Amino acid sequence: MEARIEKIKQQLQAQGYKLTPQREATVRVLLENEEDHLSAEDVYMLVKDKAPEIGLATVYRTLELLNELHVVEKMNFxxxxxxxDLRNNDKNHHHHHLICVQCGAVDEIMEDWLGPLEERxxxxxxxxxxxxxxDFQGICHRCNEKQ
Amino acid sequence: MEARIEKIKQQLQAQGYKLTPQREATVRVLLENEEDHLSAEDVYMLVKDKAPEIGLATVYRTLELLNELHVVEKMNFxxxxxxxDLRNNDKNHHHHHLICVQCGAVDEIMEDWLGPLEERxxxxxxxxxxxxxxDFQGICHRCNEKQ
DNA sequence: CACTATAATGATACTAGGACTGATAGGATT
DNA sequence: AATCCTATCAGTCCTAGTATCATTATAGTG
Structure with missing residues (x-):
């Protein structure tokens, strides 16, 4: 955790940016919710718990900056x-999405399913x-279990 | 009843659509006449009672949208x-796209490649x-042959 | 330590794009 | 031709994201 923050700090500094407290809080939220695909608004809410004085614009700016530095990936569903999404440096972008049409959750699958298809x-x-x-649209396991 | 409307609302919102008053009125008519196979005109007449200012085009658009979201099935006799018809269980429709990054062509593939994956x-x-x-991005056969 | 240049921030007004609408003209199908 | 349906238009509303700007924090320099 700390190591990953340190690494991001170095990535920032290499480009002349600083890891301010606000940025660090934002990065921590991303690390703690690595499984999810948070929206900017989501991140804002979560960061507010840690650092209530942070502004929405700063969160947007930070996410945009991290996107430019390829620390996170900006996705559109x-x-x-x-x-x-935080990027893993092993960069196998064989990740597919399970999008729940009921609750809107987006889950990720890391398996490589398409290799054979690409050959065909x-x-x-x-x-x-x-x-x-x-991308698959459907009903996720959480909603399935609820009913 | 309310629960089912809420569910449909979530399905809409998961795709970036809204449950407007007109759409809600339309959905309510469908729910109240679940046994029948209403035509668009039928729905229009019934919705008019609830919301007289609604336009015919809106009813058609709503039904079309619900059809795309697999909330309703469009049938032709x-x-x-x-x-x-409202429906709960859905059949899948299989179409994939080959998008050429060189000429911009979009080809469709109708084969069912994902059946096994969906089972998994x-x-x-x-x-x-x-x-x-x-969707696959790549170079299409036409561009491949040209070079 | 004090000073300075500038990077970064928070608050908020604003924008741009898309969803959505009713009316109606026109296309498609039978 | 008649009926069912769609496309288009002009306009409203909503909201995710951006631009602005005054203020503050920070790093570097001497």
């Missing part, structure tokens, strides 16, 4: 809000894959 | 009128798939 695409369709995106 | 999702993640979206 079509519900009108940007969501932010190359052979049968003469299509050279550069990137892909796989 | 060959009498030239589409009829709408149900078993291992307890996630009930309603719909999915699989």
């Amino acid at each position: 079509g519900d009108g809000v940007a969501r932010y 695409l190359a052979k049968e369709y003469n299509f050279k894959v550069i990137d892909h995106r796989l | 060959g009498d030239g009128v589409a009829r709408y 999702l149900a078993k291992e993640y307890n996630f009930k798939v309603i719909d999915h979206r699989l």
Whole structure:
């Protein structure tokens, strides 16, 4: 945890930025909720608990900055809000999404399911894959269990 | 009743849509006439009682939207009128996209490639798939052959 | 330590884009 | 032609995100 913050601090400083208390609080929230895909508003709420005096604009600015430094990834799921994800440096972007149409939760799957498909695409369709995106819409396990 | 409306509201919001008064009135009519197969015109007449200022186009748009979200099923009995049915269980529709980053073409693939994956999702993640979206970015066969 | 330049912040007004609407003209289908 | 449906238009509303600006914190320098 501390090590990862230290690393991010160095990434910032390498570009001439500072890890201010507000930025550190924001980064901590992201680290503590690494599994989720938080929106800026979500992050704002969570950071407020740690540092109540922080402003919304600062959170937006921090997330934007972290995105530029490739510390987080800014993603769009079509519900009108940007969501932010810490990036793992092992950068296997074989992550797919399970989007719950009932509660709006977004879960991630890290398995690589599309390798065989990409081979077929190359052979049968003469299509050279550069990137892909796989999202499932449905009912998540939490909502399933509720009923 | 209220619970079902709430559920539909969440489904809408998960995709960035809103449950407006007009839409809610329409949904209520559908719920109250769940046994029947109402046509759009039928729905329009019934909604008019609740919300006289509603426009016909809005009813059509609402039904179309609910159809896309798999809240309602649009059926055709060959009498030239589409009829709408609330539904709980859904069939999947399979279409994937090959998006060429060079010429911008978008090809569609109708094969069902994700059936096995969806089974695994149900078993291992307890996630009930309603719909999915699989897009590949790459170089299409036309561009490949050109070079 | 004091001084300074500037990076960063908080509050808030603002913007831009998209969702949504009713009316109606026109397209599609039978 | 008649009926069902869709496209378009002009306008409203909402809100995620940005720009502004006065103020404060910070790092570097001497």
